[in-house]
Amino acid sequence: MTTINxxxxxxxxxxxxxxxxxxxxxxxxxxxxxxxxxxxxADVLAKETAAVGGKSLILxxxxxxxxxxxxxxxxxxxxxxxxxxxVDVWIELNSTVFLYSTIWETAFKNNNxxxxxxxxxxxxxxxxxxxxxxxxxxxEQFLNKVKEMTMKAKVITITSSNGTKLSxxxxxxxxxxxxxxxYSKPIFGTAPGxxxxxxxTNSMNGTIVFDMxxxxxxxxxxxxxxxxxxxxxxxxVKGGAEAEKYKAYLASFDDPNLYKxxxxxxxxxxxxxxLCGEIVEDERIWGGVDFGFGHxxxxxxxxxxxxxKSHFDGVVAKTSIFLDDIQIVDDGVxxxxxxxxxxxxxxxx
Numbered sequence: 501m502t503t504i505n506x507x508x509x510x511x512x513x514x515x516x517x518x519x520x521x522x523x524x525x526x527x528x529x530x531x532x533x534x535x536x537x538x539x540x541x542a543d544v545l546a547k548e549t550a551a552v553g554g555k556s557l558i559l560x561x562x563x564x565x566x567x568x569x570x571x572x573x574x575x576x577x578x579x580x581x582x583x584x585x586x587v588d589v590w591i592e593l594n595s596t597v598f599l600y601s602t603i604w605e606t607a608f609k610n611n612n613x614x615x616x617x618x619x620x621x622x623x624x625x626x627x628x629x630x631x632x633x634x635x636x637x638x639x640e641q642f643l644n645k646v647k648e649m650t651m652k653a654k655v656i657t658i659t660s661s662n663g664t665k666l667s668x669x670x671x672x673x674x675x676x677x678x679x680x681x682x683y684s685k686p687i688f689g690t691a692p693g694x695x696x697x698x699x700x701t702n703s704m705n706g707t708i709v710f711d712m713x714x715x716x717x718x719x720x721x722x723x724x725x726x727x728x729x730x731x732x733x734x735x736x737v738k739g740g741a742e743a744e745k746y747k748a749y750l751a752s753f754d755d756p757n758l759y760k761x762x763x764x765x766x767x768x769x770x771x772x773x774x775l776c777g778e779i780v781e782d783e784r785i786w787g788g789v790d791f792g793f794g795h796x797x798x799x800x801x802x803x804x805x806x807x808x809k810s811h812f813d814g815v816v817a818k819t820s821i822f823l824d825d826i827q828i829v830d831d832g833v834x835x836x837x838x839x840x841x842x843x844x845x846x847x848x849x
Contacts, residue, residue: 509541512627513548516591519636520692521615522684525553527588532580534563536595537621545591559583564596568604568795570753570809571596577603585610589683595621600795600811608688608799617689619780626781630691631681634770634846639692640680642842643768646695646828649836651676653823656697656764658789660819661831666706666729668764674698675763675800688799693769693784698800702732704761708791712775712782713814716746719777725814734759734793757808758794765790766821766829770846775817786847787832788817 506514517523529549531542539560546556559580564571575598584590584607598604599618608614619627650656650670657667670676674697681692709726712719725743728736734750737743750758769784776782783790792813798805818832828836834843 508624508628509544510548512624512631513541513544515632516617517545517548517552517554520631520681520683521589521617523549523552523554523589527554528557528586529554529589529591530557530559530584530587531591531593532559532561532584532598533593534561534595536563537593538624541624542593554589557583557587561594566810567597567812568600568810569602569807571598572601572603575601575603577601581606581610584614587611588613588615590614590616592616592618593620600797600808605797608797613686615683615685615687615689617683617691619691622691622778622780626776626778629771629776630693630769630781630784632771634681634692636681636692638842638845639768639770640678640682642839642846643678643680643693643695645839645842646766646768647676647678649823649826649828649838650695650697650766653826655824656699657822658764658816658819659822660709660816662711662816662818663709663726664707664816664819666704666708668704668732668761669700670697671700673802674700677800688797691769691780691784693772693786694765694767694790696763696765698763698796699732699761701801704729704732708814708816710814711788711817712777712779714779714812715749716742718742719775719782729761732761753809755794755809757806758810760793760806760808762792762794762796762806762808762811763790763800765792767815768846775815779813779815782815782817783813785815785817787819787829787834788815789819789821790815 564574724739794808794811796806821829
């Protein structure tokens with residue numbers, strides 16, 4: 501674990517390039533971003549890549565209007581796809597993301613050596629909390645244990661004192677995955693600190709009350725937004741004026757698949773104990789959960805995935821999680837006896 505006294509952005513870059521990706525001499529690292537991204541951080545990542553003998557490629561574009569497939573009209577897709585189909589590492593800093601677009605899907609299809617990480621427009625302080633200051637090997641042990649327990653469950657139930665109460669069935673044909681911070685082998689990587697489950701199609705029912713959600717003014721306000729889930733779909737959006745805005749946002753895509761659940765992440769970021777309003781960090785809040793909607797890659801939901809024009813995520817900050825009748829988290833606190841020893845090693849601050 502890096503403890504060298506560096507500027508924050510240099511520390512994050514060093515951890516990513518040296519400890520997480522373990523970039524080797526001669527490897528090519530692509531760094532993508534747009535006019536809404538942190539170009540200085542891209543340059544720091546490139547400098548760190550050179551320091552370990554790698555070769556950097558910075559690909560910068562104008563900011564697209566929308567994320568994913570809905571952004572394709574704004575990007576030079578053929579050129580980007582050609583480059584990303586041949587690099588060893590791709591770090592996506594885009595503020596409007598390539599994730600789940602045809603560019604992204606084709607790069608993974610063509611490039612079986614690709615080690616990818618998306619961090620979006622995360623601030624440097626958020627990246628410090630998310631990527632620095634924990635033992636990757638211990639986090640990996642913890643997350644794999646939770647994953648193993650989750651894969652044995654037929655029904656997952658999640659509740660929260662904020663009014664969230666729902667359940668869904670699992671499907672072993674779909675993805676169960678983790679990110680611990682080890683991106684040294686081919687991977688669709690996101691920030692470390694979660695166990696991700698793709699629910700069985702048409703099985704999620706109940707209510708989600710969001711403490712934070714993309715494209716809505718909910719975090720740290722009195723605004724209210726909740727989804728009523730029926731058979732895996734958003735059946736109703738409640739919450740007054742904010743709900744009306746969100747209904748309009750969803751309807752603007754004219755895509756029924758945008759209303760479908762995509763994935764559910766259990767958050768276990770060791771240094772993430774409260775919401776900050778940045779989605780990459782907040783998705784990994786310890787003892788919370790994230791729900792993603794819309795596009796799902798065929799990698800996660802074989803064989804065809806769940807094609808949609810976009811993808812968005814929302815967070816419930818403090819939850820209780822039940823795997824069948826086995827409780828692993830109680831009001832944001834890990835409570836299962838097999839998980840507590842590793843939890844104590846991770847939560848040292």
